[in-house]
Amino acid sequence: MRIATRRVRQRSATGLSCLALLFTVVMPTMAHADCDPSDRNIANHVMTYSGQLGERNPLRLVLRPTSGGKLEGRYANASSQSDTQLTGKLESKSHLHLTEFDAGGMPRATFEGDFSSADNVNRQQGASSSCEVISGQWKDLRNGRSVPFELVLTSIQTGKIDHLYGVAGVNDDEAVNRAATQFRKGVLDDRRDVVAQSIRYPLHVSLRGKTIILRNPKSLLARYNEIFTDGFVRTIGAAVPRLMFARDQGVMLGDGAVWFDAAGRVIALNRS
Missing domain, CATH: 3.10.450 (Nuclear Transport Factor 2; Chain: A,)
Incomplete structure (x- = not known):
């Protein structure tokens, strides 16, 4: 039984192959791109990104853009026992700043990244290249350790960020x-x-x-x-x-x- 995976697989495979190309060819001169959810029909939709944190840590990140450039999100890796909540904002239509907090409500780590130009990334309805690739650094605020991340947009869907299914x-x-x-x-x-x-x-x-x-x-x-x-x-x-x-x-x-x-x-x- 194959459940409507062909288009999803083609879209993800194309996106990931383009992401690999970005790593090896475009990364040294990566151009930033505008990502303004208010200009398109994705405000209050859930945007899901997949990729890597560091070299061997698969990562999934969901973002829900709201008015005024504000963002709420969650992320998880393959070994996560729960989702980590994020809050943040989009600055100058290209720079992403997200903060995660510990159990006491204190800032624990940040995602700092930029939406990057990716003209060859496969399009899906309702998406444009300007929001499809994010690259940046995850930083542990307790010890200053920094790890690079690279993410590609895999889906945009309606629904609540805490009830995706x-x-x-x-x-x-x-x-x-x-x-x-x-x-x-x-x-x-x-x-x-x-x-x-x-x-x-x-x-x-x-x-x-x-x-x-x-x-x-x-x-x-x-x-x-x-x-x-x-x-x-x-x-x-x-x-x-x-x-x-x-x-x-x-x-x-x-x-x-x-x-x-x-x-x-x-x-x-x-x-x-």
């Missing part, structure tokens, strides 16, 4: 996050029993050009090595199981590799 019929986003985290950990730890119990059966999976039907955990375990190849495991490992993209058919982990239903059960495995 409502469109998929989810009542509790955190329940789906926990299920996605458990499934991902089960895959990475080779806990096949956990993976098998995370799936809603029957499940249709494409193998070598043919679609097979997995009717129960036993049938999954019999084909486990064929499905969860090293490459597919790496794909799942690189995904952040929080702040995921959602649509009416489900909640998507990573670039459409896995989809979950409203109860957090796996309903599709899309192997590239």
